[in-house]
Amino acid sequence: MQPLFLYNTLTRKKEEFKPIKPPLVGLYVCGPTVYSDVHLGNCRTFISFDMIYRYLVHIGYKVRYVRNITDAGHLEGDRDEGDDKFAKKAKLEQVEPMEIVQKYTVGFHDVMQAFNNLPPSIEPTATGHICEQIEMIKEIIAKGFAYVVDGTVYFDVEKYNKDFSYGQLTNRKLEELLEGTRELSGQDEKRGRLDFALWINAKPETLMRWPSPWGWGFPGWHIECSAMSSKYLGDVFDIHGGGMDLQATHHTNEIAQSQACNHKAPVNYWMHTNMLTVNGARMSKSAGNGFLPGELFTGDHPLLEKGYSPMGVRFFMMQTHYHSTLDFSNEALQASEKGFERLMESHNTLQTLKAGTTSSEDIKALQQKCYDAMNDDFNTPILIAHLFEAARIVNSANDNKLTVTQNDIDTLKNIYQHFVFDVMGLKKEEENSKTTAVLDKVIHMVLDIRNKAKVEKNFPLSDEIRNKLTDAGVQIKDTKEGSSWKI
RNA sequence: GGUCCUGUGGCCGAGUGGCUAGGCUCAGCUCUGCAAAAGCUGCUACAGCGGUUCGAAUCCGCUCGGGACCUCCA
Known part of the structure; x- marks a missing residue:
C-alpha cells in the first residue's frame, strides 16, 4: 500500500496515516442534530467524509465508519434551563419529540441518498445510548473531573487542565481561553466559565428525560460522541472528523471527557472540513442565509437561478479541497456542471473507443498521478485535473488524433470506475x-x-x-x- | 477585544522556493453544407510595500481587504 498523508488538526501537520490495527480503520464523524432539515453545510461535511471513507475502502482498508444521530440533549446554549431542541420544536409543532426526530432523520437519509453518500457502518443515536453516557459521566466524576450541582453535572475544565492540556486541538492555552471578555450571565452554578454540562437536570414538565444517579435529566451535547465512539471504536481510535465549527468547543470537550475517563488521548487523527459560504458569508442555521438541499435541486429559492442536480453539486464540491472554504454561487455551480457533463460524456465515448496497435500516451503514469493526488490529503481538485487529462486523451483518440492500445483503454476504464464512481461517489444521472x-x-x-x-x-x-x-x-x-x- | 485562517488571471479553484494545475467563459483555427460536439492555439495570474535568496505567488515583516472561532451550528 502506498503511503497516505492527511492533515491532522491535532498536530497541524500533514502526517502519514498509520492505523492502529491495519487493515482495520476506525472512523467517527459527528452527524446531524435532527430537529430540522439538514442544510447544505452539513451535507458538504458528510460528502467530504463519504469520499474519504470511499477512498480508504478503495485502497484496501476495512473501515468501520460511525456517524451518530443527535436526537436528544442538544441544548440551545450551555444553559442549565429549559428544554432541549427537540422538546422545543415538538411543543411548537404540537407533536411528540420522537416524531420530530423521526421526521428529520428520514429527511436526512433521503438527502444523503440523493447525494449518493454510502450509509455509515453504524449510525448510533444519542437516545439509544443513555446508559453508556451515564456510565461515562460516573467515571469522570469518580476520576474527580466533574461535580454535581442540583442534579446537573459539570465538567471541571480548570481542574482537568492541571493534568492535561484542554485547548490543544485549537492550539490555545487555558489562560487565553479564560481571557475572553464575554459576560458571565446565568452561569452562577458553574465553578468555571469554561465548564460545560455533562448531564442536565430536568423538571417534570420536560418531555424528554431519563433517570440517572443525579435525578431525572438529559445528557449534555458533548458526552454522546465520547460515549458512542468509545463503545464502537474503542478508547483510542484512528480518525475523528467533523466540521471546523465543532473544533473549538465540541471536539475539544470530547477529548477532555475521554481523556478524563481513560487518561489517554482518544483519537490519533482529527480531520476537519471547512465551511460552506454564500456570497462570502458562512452558511449557517442562525444566519439564515442557507437554502435546503431540496431547494437547491429544484432551484426554488431567491438565491438560485435554476435547479442543480445532486451529482452536479457533488462534483462542484469535489472541485474544492475539503479543507478550503467553498463559496456557493450560481456562476460557479453552472461552470462545474458543464465540466461534469463533459467528463461524463468522455466516459460514454470511452465505452466505444477503438484500440490501436501502438500507444502514444502513458496511461499508467496518469493512473499513478491520480493515486498521488488522493494520497496527498485527499486532493480531489488535483484528481479532477488528471481526470480531465484522461478525458482529453479519450476524446482525441476518438478523433484519431492519438492512439491507445486495448491495454490503455482498460486502464482508462479503471481510472474512471475507481476515481469518478467508486472514490468520488459520482454517478450518471438516473434515467428511466x-x-x-x-x-x-x-x-x-x-x-x-x-x-x-x-x-x-x-x-x-x-x-x-x-x-x-x-x-x-x-x-x-x-x-x-x-x-x-x-x- | 482576544485567537486564528485567508487574499491567485473575466469567474471558480489547485499548487510547489526555480520546471506556466484544471474547469468555466471569451477569441481564433481544424473538422463540418452550416452548426453543435471534439481537438488545437491564444488571453499567462498570484492584494500592496519592504526583506531573506542566485531565484519567491510560494519563507519573513508591515499595510490594506475578506473570513472563522471565542455563543447553538457540519
Missing part, C-alpha cells in the same frame, strides 16, 4: 430506462429523416429538424459514423 429506450428509437427515426434530407442537400429541412430538436432540449452530434443525440 424504459422511457429512454422508446425516446431513443423516436429520435433516431427523426434523425434518419434528417439524414435523408441532408443526402438530398435539403439543408433547410435538415436544419429545421435540428433546430426544433434543440428547442426541445435534444442536442445533435454529427460524426462520420452518423448522428447521435443527448439531452
Whole structure:
C-alpha cells in the first residue's frame, strides 16, 4: 500500500496515516442534530467524509465508519434551563419529540441518498445510548473531573487542565481561553466559565428525560460522541472528523471527557472540513442565509437561478479541497456542471473507443498521478485535473488524433470506475430506462429523416429538424459514423 | 477585544522556493453544407510595500481587504 498523508488538526501537520490495527480503520464523524432539515453545510461535511471513507475502502482498508444521530440533549446554549431542541420544536409543532426526530432523520437519509453518500457502518443515536453516557459521566466524576450541582453535572475544565492540556486541538492555552471578555450571565452554578454540562437536570414538565444517579435529566451535547465512539471504536481510535465549527468547543470537550475517563488521548487523527459560504458569508442555521438541499435541486429559492442536480453539486464540491472554504454561487455551480457533463460524456465515448496497435500516451503514469493526488490529503481538485487529462486523451483518440492500445483503454476504464464512481461517489444521472429506450428509437427515426434530407442537400429541412430538436432540449452530434443525440 | 485562517488571471479553484494545475467563459483555427460536439492555439495570474535568496505567488515583516472561532451550528 502506498503511503497516505492527511492533515491532522491535532498536530497541524500533514502526517502519514498509520492505523492502529491495519487493515482495520476506525472512523467517527459527528452527524446531524435532527430537529430540522439538514442544510447544505452539513451535507458538504458528510460528502467530504463519504469520499474519504470511499477512498480508504478503495485502497484496501476495512473501515468501520460511525456517524451518530443527535436526537436528544442538544441544548440551545450551555444553559442549565429549559428544554432541549427537540422538546422545543415538538411543543411548537404540537407533536411528540420522537416524531420530530423521526421526521428529520428520514429527511436526512433521503438527502444523503440523493447525494449518493454510502450509509455509515453504524449510525448510533444519542437516545439509544443513555446508559453508556451515564456510565461515562460516573467515571469522570469518580476520576474527580466533574461535580454535581442540583442534579446537573459539570465538567471541571480548570481542574482537568492541571493534568492535561484542554485547548490543544485549537492550539490555545487555558489562560487565553479564560481571557475572553464575554459576560458571565446565568452561569452562577458553574465553578468555571469554561465548564460545560455533562448531564442536565430536568423538571417534570420536560418531555424528554431519563433517570440517572443525579435525578431525572438529559445528557449534555458533548458526552454522546465520547460515549458512542468509545463503545464502537474503542478508547483510542484512528480518525475523528467533523466540521471546523465543532473544533473549538465540541471536539475539544470530547477529548477532555475521554481523556478524563481513560487518561489517554482518544483519537490519533482529527480531520476537519471547512465551511460552506454564500456570497462570502458562512452558511449557517442562525444566519439564515442557507437554502435546503431540496431547494437547491429544484432551484426554488431567491438565491438560485435554476435547479442543480445532486451529482452536479457533488462534483462542484469535489472541485474544492475539503479543507478550503467553498463559496456557493450560481456562476460557479453552472461552470462545474458543464465540466461534469463533459467528463461524463468522455466516459460514454470511452465505452466505444477503438484500440490501436501502438500507444502514444502513458496511461499508467496518469493512473499513478491520480493515486498521488488522493494520497496527498485527499486532493480531489488535483484528481479532477488528471481526470480531465484522461478525458482529453479519450476524446482525441476518438478523433484519431492519438492512439491507445486495448491495454490503455482498460486502464482508462479503471481510472474512471475507481476515481469518478467508486472514490468520488459520482454517478450518471438516473434515467428511466424504459422511457429512454422508446425516446431513443423516436429520435433516431427523426434523425434518419434528417439524414435523408441532408443526402438530398435539403439543408433547410435538415436544419429545421435540428433546430426544433434543440428547442426541445435534444442536442445533435454529427460524426462520420452518423448522428447521435443527448439531452 | 482576544485567537486564528485567508487574499491567485473575466469567474471558480489547485499548487510547489526555480520546471506556466484544471474547469468555466471569451477569441481564433481544424473538422463540418452550416452548426453543435471534439481537438488545437491564444488571453499567462498570484492584494500592496519592504526583506531573506542566485531565484519567491510560494519563507519573513508591515499595510490594506475578506473570513472563522471565542455563543447553538457540519
